[in-house]
Amino acid sequence: LMKKTARRPLLAALGLALIAPLAAQAQDIKPRLIRFGYGLAEASNQGRAAKVLAENVEKLSGGKMKLRLIGGAALGPDTQMQQALIGGAQEMMVGSTATLVGITKEMALWDTPFLINNTKEADALLDGPVGDKVKAKLEEKGLVGLVYWENGFRNLTNSKRPVNKLEDLSGIKLRVMQNNVYLDSFKILGANAVPLPYSELFTAMETNAVDGQENPYNTILSAKFYEVQKYLTVTNHVYAPWIVLVSKKYWDGLSKDERAVLQKAAVISRDFERKDTREEAAKALVELKSKGMQVSELSPAEIGRMRDKLTKVNAGIATNVGMELWNETQAELAKIRAK
Numbered sequence: 001l002m003k004k005t006a007r008r009p010l011l012a013a014l015g016l017a018l019i020a021p022l023a024a025q026a027q028d029i030k031p032r033l034i035r036f037g038y039g040l041a042e043a044s045n046q047g048r049a050a051k052v053l054a055e056n057v058e059k060l061s062g063g064k065m066k067l068r069l070i071g072g073a074a075l076g077p078d079t080q081m082q083q084a085l086i087g088g089a090q091e092m093m094v095g096s097t098a099t100l101v102g103i104t105k106e107m108a109l110w111d112t113p114f115l116i117n118n119t120k121e122a123d124a125l126l127d128g129p130v131g132d133k134v135k136a137k138l139e140e141k142g143l144v145g146l147v148y149w150e151n152g153f154r155n156l157t158n159s160k161r162p163v164n165k166l167e168d169l170s171g172i173k174l175r176v177m178q179n180n181v182y183l184d185s186f187k188i189l190g191a192n193a194v195p196l197p198y199s200e201l202f203t204a205m206e207t208n209a210v211d212g213q214e215n216p217y218n219t220i221l222s223a224k225f226y227e228v229q230k231y232l233t234v235t236n237h238v239y240a241p242w243i244v245l246v247s248k249k250y251w252d253g254l255s256k257d258e259r260a261v262l263q264k265a266a267v268i269s270r271d272f273e274r275k276d277t278r279e280e281a282a283k284a285l286v287e288l289k290s291k292g293m294q295v296s297e298l299s300p301a302e303i304g305r306m307r308d309k310l311t312k313v314n315a316g317i318a319t320n321v322g323m324e325l326w327n328e329t330q331a332e333l334a335k336i337r338a339k
């Protein structure tokens, strides 16, 4: 009897060692090479999370499925990659939901200024029924949305002058994403808004083709915008998500097990990415100041004025995404806030 008990840990260890590879073999997984494109640099929150995604796809597939990471918009800006996914010429990508609005109008929900107040609300809304519903809308357009990553709260930078009040924005040539809500919002605020793909942004600022832009602290730091932008204004005017996408054409050819690998790895990458992004964002402002940026914190009264002006775009967003989804979002947010 004693002998038997003593043998148990050994058997258990042997069992694990034998069963794990067997289980991977029993799965319906073929060798797969997946091109995964993204816009930011390798040394960015986006690049780091892409690496975590790749590691986990490889691990969960027993080394059979591999991601080839292609960053720095080498496969083109977000909109070009989206089309490549739809056509089946590229397998995966991560990019801004804001650039997807031309394909799936419901994505405009995430462009709503001041919709989300903090990361707790962001996670609950994006990972909840509303986030799922918007994500599911992609399928009829040839895309599969796996998870939302955090791009983050966007802040304003420019090379012209400190922006301490709304009027200071007047006439500033401001690059916005290729998205009508952003375009309208910054026009309403008095800026001369111009849509440009992210891949052209740094050069546009460097050559003074534009004076300014808006992005989360993380990107202002990792993309070295501080080299060409002197002034930063803390506006937090919108919480912007990224979304991890798979070509539906490609997805339809995958087995159930292969899909499960991608889905599981995506969730792991999401959790890593949000934590990493938040840690970096928390330290970034100090770092940006040390790089020479002059930071303006808007007074609550000025933020209030900005909010008031921007509520003008809400009616348009509600019409575009549909009143039902808009109302469901407001109800969901109320629920989240009451918790």
Ligand code: TK8
Binding pocket: 038, 039, 040, 078, 095, 096, 151, 177, 197, 198, 214, 215, 219, 240
């Ligand atoms: C990266 C972009 C970027 C976005 C932008 O491809 O365009 O300003 O914030 O993150 O999607």
